[in-house]
Amino acid sequence: MTETTDILISGGGIAGLIAAASFGAAGFSTLVVDPAPPVASDADPAADLRSTAFLQPSVRLLEEIGLWERLAPHAMPLQVMRIVDAGGPEPEPRAIRDFDAAEILDQPFGWNLPNWLLRREIAAHLGTMTGTRFRAGCGVAGLLARETEARVRLSDGTSVSARLLVAADGRDSPVRGALGIEAHTRRYGQKALVFAVTHPIPHGNVSTEIHRSGGPFTLVPLPDRDGLPCSAVVWMETGPEAQRLAALPVPEFEAELAARSCNLLGPLTLVTRRPVWPIIARHAERLTGPRSALVAEAAHVVPPIGAQGLNMSLADIRTLRDLAVADRDGLGGPAMLAAYERARAPEIRARLAGIDLLNRASMLAPQPLRDLRAAGLTAIHGLAPIRRLAMKAGLGIG
Numbered sequence: 001m002t003e004t005t006d007i008l009i010s011g012g013g014i015a016g017l018i019a020a021a022s023f024g025a026a027g028f029s030t031l032v033v034d035p036a037p038p039v040a041s042d043a044d045p046a047a048d049l050r051s052t053a054f055l056q057p058s059v060r061l062l063e064e065i066g067l068w069e070r071l072a073p074h075a076m077p078l079q080v081m082r083i084v085d086a087g088g089p090e091p092e093p094r095a096i097r098d099f100d101a102a103e104i105l106d107q108p109f110g111w112n113l114p115n116w117l118l119r120r121e122i123a124a125h126l127g128t129m130t131g132t133r134f135r136a137g138c139g140v141a142g143l144l145a146r147e148t149e150a151r152v153r154l155s156d157g158t159s160v161s162a163r164l165l166v167a168a169d170g171r172d173s174p175v176r177g178a179l180g181i182e183a184h185t186r187r188y189g190q191k192a193l194v195f196a197v198t199h200p201i202p203h204g205n206v207s208t209e210i211h212r213s214g215g216p217f218t219l220v221p222l223p224d225r226d227g228l229p230c231s232a233v234v235w236m237e238t239g240p241e242a243q244r245l246a247a248l249p250v251p252e253f254e255a256e257l258a259a260r261s262c263n264l265l266g267p268l269t270l271v272t273r274r275p276v277w278p279i280i281a282r283h284a285e286r287l288t289g290p291r292s293a294l295v296a297e298a299a300h301v302v303p304p305i306g307a308q309g310l311n312m313s314l315a316d317i318r319t320l321r322d323l324a325v326a327d328r329d330g331l332g333g334p335a336m337l338a339a340y341e342r343a344r345a346p347e348i349r350a351r352l353a354g355i356d357l358l359n360r361a362s363m364l365a366p367q368p369l370r371d372l373r374a375a376g377l378t379a380i381h382g383l384a385p386i387r388r389l390a391m392k393a394g395l396g397i398g
Contacts, residue, residue, distance in 0.1 A: 001159075005031045006331060007324075008152055008162035010140045011169035012036070014052060014115060014312040015296035017122040017134070018067070019168055022321045024132030025065040028331070031162075032132075033154060034169075035179035036298075038123045039116050047116040049272050050194045051232035053207070053307035055110040055395050058314040070125050071118070075111035076221040079205040085377055086212045086262055087370030093262050096372050097381040103109075104391050108205065108320040110307065112220050113217055114196075124371055140169070143178040150291040150332070164332030165292040168322070170315075171282055173298035177258065179289035183282050188359060190215050190279035191242035192304060196272045197257070198228040199265035210262060211373065214238050215279070216305060217260050225271060233268075234304050234363070235260065236279060246276050253369040279303050281356055287344060288337040288370075293320055300348050303359040306394050312351055315396065319343050354393075 007023050009016050012034025020032040039047045054062065056074075062068040075090070085095040101109045116271045126134045135154075142153035143165070150165035167175035176183065192215070203221040210217040215236025222230040237245065245256060250270055257268040282301040296313035323336050323343075330336050364370050380386050 002151070003031070003158060003160045005029045005160060005162050007031070007164045007166060008150065008160050009033070009166045009168055010152075010175045011167065011173075011298070012119075012123070012134060012136060012224075013168065013170065013296075014122065014310060016166075016168035017063070017119065017126065018065075018314060019166055019295060019317045019320075020123060020126055020132055020134065021065050021067055021129070022061070022317050023324065024126070026321055026325050028131075029322065031135065031160060032126070033135045033138045033140065033226045035137065035155065037136040038120045044116070048119070049196065049275060050115045050224060050234070050277075050304075051112050052115055052118060052310045053110045053112045053220060054314075055307055055311045056107065057103065057396055059110065060312050061314055061318050062291070067122065067125055070121055071113060072111070074117055074121070074223065075113050076223050077108040078112055078207045078221065079108045080207070081109060082206050082208045083209040083377055083381075084208060084262065084264070085374040087364070087367075087374055089367070091212060091259055091262065093210075093264070095378055097377055099381070099387065099391050101391075104388050109391075109395065112207070112222060114222065114232070124331050140174055140178075143175060144178060145290040145292050147290055147334075164324070165290065166263055167292060167294045167298040168296045169298055171280075171297040171301045175292065176284060176294055176298050179292055181289060181294070182285040184285065186281040186356065188279050188281075188303070189239055190236050190303070190363070191239045192277045192279055193237070193242055193246055193274050194233070194277055195270060195274040196222060196225070196230060196232050197268040198225055198271055198299045199268050200228070201264075202229045203231055203265060203268040208264060208360050210260070210264075211362050212260070213370065214241060214363060215303075215359065216362045218304070219261065219265065229265070230271070231265065236303070240247050242276055246274055279359075281352055283348060283352055287341050291332045293337060293340055297319065298369075299344075300352065302352060302355045305355050305358050305362070308351060308355055308394075311396070312348065315347070316344055326354050340365065341344065
């Protein structure tokens with residue numbers, strides 16, 4: 001027997017679950033499947049220890065679909081984006097430039113939450129929705145996408161017929177592969193250590209990005225932990241250096257942390273595991289197939305700079321949701337999918353190019369080039385119209 005649903009979402013990560021909540025809130029019957037179950041805490045070996053900063057446009061989407069009220073108590077506001085250049089001969093701050101949301105907004109740039117908590121809370125929210133189901137421990141095992149329907153065989157042996165199949169199943173998307181859509185990958189020779197720390201100096205709702213070489217070192221505010229200020233850290237380095245750091249005993253690692261953070265928040269104490277993630281840029285050759293659309297990392301992967309990754313994903317979801325609502329009878333049809341491609345492909349390409357440029361600049365090792373990078377930061381920050389334009393571009397607002 002074949003189940004039927006308006007929308008089947010492959011992938012129960014943060015983007016897939018938000019997509020399910022978005023379509024469900026719009027009145028579409030929605031099923032989201034994922035091979036992995038949600039996790040209860042950051043101590044779970046399967047927990048994703050990264051964090052996500054939802055920028056203002058993404059928060060508005062979460063408000064629209066009834067999710068933000070549930071997430072807000074766990075979120076830490078990001079009022080200031082601080083860029084620190086430590087690219088001189090010694091690893092010390094030589095330029096500190098603050099980009100304050102108050103210049104362009106009456107609220108913070110965004111809010112930061114741990115990924116494992118997001119997945120847990122959004123999955124719980126789906127359980128309260130009528131017509132929206134999350135089937136954990138179950139993934140896509142087979143796909144036949146035709147003009148009239150997407151017929152999907154799941155790993156539990158059931159079959160589902162959907163008017164629209166949404167691939168939110170990650171950078172190595174099985175659905176993208178089954179649709180025969182190529183993906184183009186750019187490798188940087190970088191990896192990122194991802195973990196959380198406590199520190200004696202409060203972060204003051206400031207997200208700090210420190211540039212030297214190898215990639216940025218970023219501290220993003222999290223809610224207090226055990227009564228101490230807490231931050232998420234993304235430490236990008238060359239692959240061999242990242243692996244060396246990950247293997248250090250904790251006391252030696254914390255000593256390296258103090259040096260790389262320029263001691264801006266005082267001594268940093270590691271409070272979680274420190275997994276290593278490969279850094280790549282990737283984009284799908286096209287965003288659609290018969291009765292199918294790619295969103296999030298199935299469509300695009302970018303280095304973790306400027307909180308762009310998941311916010312690009314939520315722009316995909318908003319666009320797809322709005323197109324579905326505008327023509328409910330045409331859900332999953334050629335006209336809707338062509339409109340999605342037109343709306344998102346140019347924006348994705350532009351952001352990929354911009355983030356690639358920023359990442360390459362952050363990796364610079366020769367001293368003259370690091371000096372040039374510092375001069376560029378000073379120039380952008382020093383001209384108020386350019387500074388405000390850069391902040392608005394990062395948020396994706398006019």
